[in-house]
Amino acid sequence: MTAGAALSASKDRMKLAAELVSRGATMLADPCPQDGGIQVRYRGKVYCITHDDLSMITKAATVSYDSVVAQMREVLLARLNETTAALGTEKDASKQEQLVSLAAKYFELLQKLPQK
Ligand SMILES: [Zn+2]
Structure with a gap:
């Protein structure tokens, strides 16, 4: 050193x-x-x-409720974005169903997060 x-x-x-x-x-x-x-x-x-x-x-x-919520919001938004993009190109109906249910869960969780 x-x-x-x-x-x-x-x-x-x-x-x-x-x-x-x-x-x-x-x-x-x-x-x-x-x-x-x-x-x-x-x-x-x-x-x-x-x-x-x-x-x-x-x-x-520094692990606080606020910082965890902020990170969770970021992760969920990124995943929701990916899932939505995948849904846009998915032709298979059963896979679409999986993606829609996944997106719905992400969305629900996002809405449960405290709003800024
Ligand atoms: Zn010492």
Whole structure:
């Protein structure tokens, strides 16, 4: 690892630590006993910003209802679009029936999602 990479890695860690603090984590006065890194307490657990993977913690914390709904809407729209396109070219009646029922399910699910 070059000095520059190490520097940007520690910058990233500071950014993640700051993000955790903005989510309610508290910085601890005592440094990490292993490497002297800054420690934060988040959701009842203590993390060292030097040796713990903070990106996993912030990643897990960003899984929110809103983000899942937004992703679901995207996926359903893409699938609905594909199914509709397939239906447009499908000649076989029984396959059309499958596609229509699939599209109906996607559409129903889309409508159940909270509207923005
Ligand atoms: Zn540590």
